[in-house]
Amino acid sequence: MSATATADAPVRAAAPQQPRRPGARRRADIAAGYTFLSPWLLGFVLLTAGPMLASLYLAFTDYDLFRPPTWIGLENFTQMFSDARYLKSAQVTALYVFVGTPVKLAAALAVAMLLNMKFSGQGGYRSAFYVPSLVGASVSVAIVWKAMFIDDGVVDRVQQSVGAPAGGWVGNPDMTMPMMILLAVWQFGAPMVIFLAGLKQIPAELYEAASVDGAGPLRKFWNITLPMLSPVLFFNLLLETIHSFQVFASAFIISGGTGGPADSTNFYTLYLYTRGFVQFDMGYASAMAWVLVLVVGVITAMMFRTSRAWVHYSGEEN
Amino acid sequence: MRIERRAVAGRPARRTAAGIAVVSTAALALTACSGGNASGGGAGFADELDPEEEISLSLAWWGDDDRANKYEEAVALFEEQNPNIEVDTNWIAFDDYWPARNTEAASGSLPDVLQMDLSYLRQYGGTGQLADLSEAIDTNLDTSGFDEQLLAAGAIDGAQYGIPTSTNTLALFYNADVLDEIGVEPPAEGYTWEDYAAFVEEVEQAGSGEDPAIYGSGDYTTTFWFFCQWLIQQGTEPFTEDGELGFTEAEMTEFLELGSDARDAGIFFPIEKTKQIEPLGGFTVSEAASEMSWDNFLAGYVAETEQDIRMLPMPSGADGPRMFWKPSMLLSASANTEHPAAAAALIDFLVNAPEVGTIFGTSKGNPAVAAQRDAMEVEPGSIDEQVVSFEEEVADLVTEPAPIPVEGFGAIEAEYKRLGEELQYGNVTVDEFVTQWFAFAESNVGQS
Numbered sequence: 009m010s011a012t013a014t015a016d017a018p019v020r021a022a023a024p025q026q027p028r029r030p031g032a033r034r035r036a037d038i039a040a041g042y043t044f045l046s047p048w049l050l051g052f053v054l055l056t057a058g059p060m061l062a063s064l065y066l067a068f069t070d071y072d073l074f075r076p077p078t079w080i081g082l083e084n085f086t087q088m089f090s091d092a093r094y095l096k097s098a099q100v101t102a103l104y105v106f107v108g109t110p111v112k113l114a115a116a117l118a119v120a121m122l123l124n125m126k127f128s129g130q131g132g133y134r135s136a137f138y139v140p141s142l143v144g145a146s147v148s149v150a151i152v153w154k155a156m157f158i159d160d161g162v163v164d165r166v167q168q169s170v171g172a173p174a175g176g177w178v179g180n181p182d183m184t185m186p187m188m189i190l191l192a193v194w195q196f197g198a199p200m201v202i203f204l205a206g207l208k209q210i211p212a213e214l215y216e217a218a219s220v221d222g223a224g225p226l227r228k229f230w231n232i233t234l235p236m237l238s239p240v241l242f243f244n245l246l247l248e249t250i251h252s253f254q255v256f257a258s259a260f261i262i263s264g265g266t267g268g269p270a271d272s273t274n275f276y277t278l279y280l281y282t283r284g285f286v287q288f289d290m291g292y293a294s295a296m297a298w299v300l301v302l303v304v305g306v307i308t309a310m311m312f313r314t315s316r317a318w319v320h321y322s323g324e325e326n
Numbered sequence: 327m328r329i330e331r332r333a334v335a336g337r338p339a340r341r342t343a344a345g346i347a348v349v350s351t352a353a354l355a356l357t358a359c360s361g362g363n364a365s366g367g368g369a370g371f372a373d374e375l376d377p378e379e380e381i382s383l384s385l386a387w388w389g390d391d392d393r394a395n396k397y398e399e400a401v402a403l404f405e406e407q408n409p410n411i412e413v414d415t416n417w418i419a420f421d422d423y424w425p426a427r428n429t430e431a432a433s434g435s436l437p438d439v440l441q442m443d444l445s446y447l448r449q450y451g452g453t454g455q456l457a458d459l460s461e462a463i464d465t466n467l468d469t470s471g472f473d474e475q476l477l478a479a480g481a482i483d484g485a486q487y488g489i490p491t492s493t494n495t496l497a498l499f500y501n502a503d504v505l506d507e508i509g510v511e512p513p514a515e516g517y518t519w520e521d522y523a524a525f526v527e528e529v530e531q532a533g534s535g536e537d538p539a540i541y542g543s544g545d546y547t548t549t550f551w552f553f554c555q556w557l558i559q560q561g562t563e564p565f566t567e568d569g570e571l572g573f574t575e576a577e578m579t580e581f582l583e584l585g586s587d588a589r590d591a592g593i594f595f596p597i598e599k600t601k602q603i604e605p606l607g608g609f610t611v612s613e614a615a616s617e618m619s620w621d622n623f624l625a626g627y628v629a630e631t632e633q634d635i636r637m638l639p640m641p642s643g644a645d646g647p648r649m650f651w652k653p654s655m656l657l658s659a660s661a662n663t664e665h666p667a668a669a670a671a672l673i674d675f676l677v678n679a680p681e682v683g684t685i686f687g688t689s690k691g692n693p694a695v696a697a698q699r700d701a702m703e704v705e706p707g708s709i710d711e712q713v714v715s716f717e718e719e720v721a722d723l724v725t726e727p728a729p730i731p732v733e734g735f736g737a738i739e740a741e742y743k744r745l746g747e748e749l750q751y752g753n754v755t756v757d758e759f760v761t762q763w764f765a766f767a768e769s770n771v772g773q774s
Contacts, residue, residue: 073432074453158602179598181751265421266744269601270751285425287737287770288449290432 067295072288084295094296096271097279100185104275105252108189113244116196120203121233134204138197150191150261154178157187178262181272188273191258199244206240207233238319246311253304256281276300371462371659371666377410381668386416387441388423393689400682404675411668424736431455436660438669442488444479444653448569448733451487457659458485462670468678471695479653479728488656491677492622492691495649495724496555497716498522498641499609499627500616502634508532508540510615513638519556519584522641529615530593541595541614544607547585548746550739552618552640554729556581558650559643564729571732571767575760582749582756589750597750606630621716622654622691625709637716639723650726654691688713734770741766 042049067084069077088094123134140149156162159176177183214232223231234241256277259267267274267282274282276296284293387397394417401413416437418426424446430436436455450456460481463469469477469489480488500512510532513525526542533540546552554564563572588594595608608614610630618640619627627635639647657676659669676682683698688710693699704711732738745763748754754762 072453073428074449074455159599175598176602179596179601181753264604268744268747269597270748270753271744285428286740288428288734 063294063297066291067298069291071291071294073290074288077291080291084292085299087292088295088299093271093274093279097267097274097276100272100274101253101255101276103185104188104192104255105249108192109245109248109252111189112193112196112248113199113241115193116199116244117203117237117241119196120200120207123200123204124207138201140195140197142197147257147261150258153187153191153258154262157183179269181270184262184269184272188255188259188262192252192255199248202240202244203237206237210236235320239321242311242315242319246308249307249311250304253277253300371457371459371467371670372465373667375408375466375667375671377408379410381411381665382414383411383439383663383665383668383672384414384416384437385439385672386418386423386427386437388420389417389441390419393417396685396689399685400676400679403679403681404672407675408668408671411672413672434662436662438663438665439657439659439672442656442658443736444656444728444731445735445739446731447480447488447656447658448482448731448735450658451482451485452569452733455661456487457661457663457666457669458487459489459659459670459673460484460486462666462674466667466670467674471678471697473651473694475727476651476653476694479651480656482730488653488658489673489677490653490656490694492654492686492688492693493651493717494620494622494654494691495651495717495720496551496618496640497621497637497720498616498618498639499624499635499637501609501612501631502636504533504540504612504615504633505529508536508615512616512636513641515638516647517638517641519641519643523584523588526588526616527591527593533615538613541608542593543614543616543618544595544600544609545585545589545597545746545750546618547582548743548749549618550742553578553581553742555640555649556584556643558726558729559645559648561645565732567730569730569732569771571771575764578760578763579756582759586756594750597747601747620652620654620691621713622688624713624716625689628709637712639720647723648726649720649724650728651724652728653694692717732771734767737770738763738767741770 066077068079068081070080070083071077119137123130123137157177158164159179161176164176177187210233214236215228218228218232254277255275259273259275259278260281263269263273263278265278265282267278277300280293280296280300283289283296385397385401387393389397394415397415397417401415405411405413423441427436427440427446427450431450431453442450442456459467463486467489472490476490476493477486480486480490498513502512505512508529510525510529513522517525529540529542533542557564557573557577560577562577566572585594595614599613600608603611607617609617610627612631612633621637624635624637640649641647657673659666659673663669678695678697680697680701683693683695683701684703686693686698687702687704692714693702699714702710702714704714741763745754745759749756749759
């Protein structure tokens with residue numbers, strides 16, 4: 009959008025002073041530019057901006073997909089506060105985001121540090137640890153995951169062998185959230201690779217100098233690794249948080265689309281889907297989508313704010 | 327649209343609001359506004375089918391591989407007989423079928439012919455998505471072979487939105503092998519809901535020592551169709567002619583309380599286990615001795631359990647063992663179809679052609695038209711034969727018309743199931759269940 013303004017302005021300003029032909033050529037350039045831009049522009053308007061504006065409008069309407077929408081103002085938004093299932097879904101999602109994300113990042117960092125050490129066959133290990141993330145989002149993994157955690161599944165047998173109470177996690181509303189978080193944590197490959205790249209950037213001299221000064225591994229981690237890694241950590245935290253808010257596929261598969269048992273995996277996006285496409289409440293679903301956009305926006309802004317205090321960029325004087 | 331824009335423009339933040347309205351109207355015009363208008367052009371359902379015109383029809387259904395093969399076979403036959411018509415087929419599982427159709431309906435691009443469920447008939451028919459096929463009757467669509475009451479199940483306010491392909495009715499399935507093993511007799515003929523509850527308890531006691539334990543049944547009071555069946559036996563029509571609920575909170579409470587004792591005592595097949603083995607059920611893994619369901623599920627049960635599965639009529643209520651035929655599936659035509667005559671002809675072929683009866687057997691239920699029933703190759707002792715003979719046996723008990731589906735039936739049925747889970751987990755009481763369900767139904771039934 010801003011490109012339009014800057015490209016346009018000089019033409020208008022220059023037109024009267026310059027002879028005709030260069031102006032015409034400039035215009036031809038612009039036309040060519042737009043022609044080449046048009047596939048993207050068309051896609052953006054029709055597939056992104058258009059639907060977003062439509063959903064913003066629908067958020068203020070009662071729309072059942074079959075009849076034209078009717079304007080109801082803020083009713084969809086006020087209804088959320090008295091909707092027990094909505095509140096539960098927000099709670100479930102918050103738990104998943106605020107517990108799952110830090111655990112996942114900790115796991116990613118720990119493994120990245122292990123893989124950063126020098127030993128033979130390292131390449132093989134790196135690929136092996138990355139594989140779960142490659143297949144992670146797929147339907148088949150969610151199905152396998154469910155099979156692992158059902159009654160008499162792998163996890164249940166391990167529990168039985170150590171004498172822990174058995175019975176499977178899938179059917180127990182108290183155990184489904186830990187199961188979902190474990191599934192998320194297990195897919196730590198993407199942040200791990202980014203961490204690994206970040207670790208490689210830390211100059212070895214820093215560690216050497218610290219060793220000379222007599223610092224132990226913990227002190228090195230706390231005073232060198234973490235500060236040097238903080239931009240990468242910030243990037244990962246931001247990305248993973250936003251990503252966690254959007255959890256859908258795994259919960260959809262494991263609960264068979266219901267968010268069960270007893271709504272314990274009824275994540276925000278899953279409930280949004282149910283309202284929109286199962287209960288024909290597209291207005292409410294649109295309102296929910298915009299609330300999610302707002303919440304993620306606010307949390308992202310807050311992260312950027314606080315990042316000034318703990319993210320250190322090299323070359324920065326603080 | 328125009329009305330809304332005017333209403334918005336009257337607000338204080340006039341320019342922005344109007345701007346949003348204009349833009350979103352334009353965006354909506356791409357999707358929503360194109361829906362709802364009836365098919366243009368001169369062609370109608372009663373017009374003669376032109377054998378010269380090259381026609382392409384789309385056909386969608388839900389089901390599994392087996393059904394897909396059968397449909398493909400039937401469609402190939404239809405194309406053979408109508409060389410100018412090409413049928414594009416599209417199928418998907420039941421749960422995913424409706425979101426896909428809903429999206430298409432919103433953009434006015436439903437398939438020309440689609441498989442329809444009674445639960446969704448009013449949703450689609452009542453909102454102008456489906457064609458009224460009554461015009462086509464006697465020209466491109468022959469309904470003379472239909473039972474009138476069955477045909478009426480596909481009509482709303484006199485408009486024929488769906489043609490039933492087949493019928494089914496509720497049955498009590500029991501696993502004779504499992505009952506033999508634990509030494510419990512199946513319920514006797516003429517048994518009541520109370521007798522059935524006693525049977526469930528007896529099985530649980532006899533089967534608790536087995537490994538894994540054998541239960542009598544899952545919590546059957548948490549399935550909406552069984553509630554409908556029970557209501558009819560109490561002399562209550564579940565839904566009124568004009569699409570309202572025909573039952574009271576007290577009636578729902580009474581039905582749910584039929585299971586209270588067993589629920590409290592932990593006699594039903596546990597919900598924790600049910601959730602884990604989904605999409606299978608306690609009955610399909612042979613750990614529950616009985617289950618109520620639609621009679622055309624027999625083939626699936628036998629395939630899953632590989633055991634001796636038999637059927638009984640549903641338990642009797644206060645008004646006796648009154649049952650109903652439900653069209654197990656219907657075929658509908660989109661209101662926007664460009665080829666009404668051809669769409670009607672395809673439906674006609676699928677419901678009437680004897681060859682189609684041979685292809686499908688009882689896999690969709692008992693074929694609605696005698697010509698197709700007679701064409702089935704029913705071997706003695708086969709599953710088809712069991713379904714057919716069950717329906718013949720219960721024919722005298724079937725005295726009621728199928729409940730008229732209300733708009734939003736799919737949603738209230740799903741909510742009943744969801745609350746049923748909460749009830750089984752002990753998260754809600756029967757009273758809370760009923761209050762919450764009615765609150766949900768109020769905002770989801772026949773919303774205008």
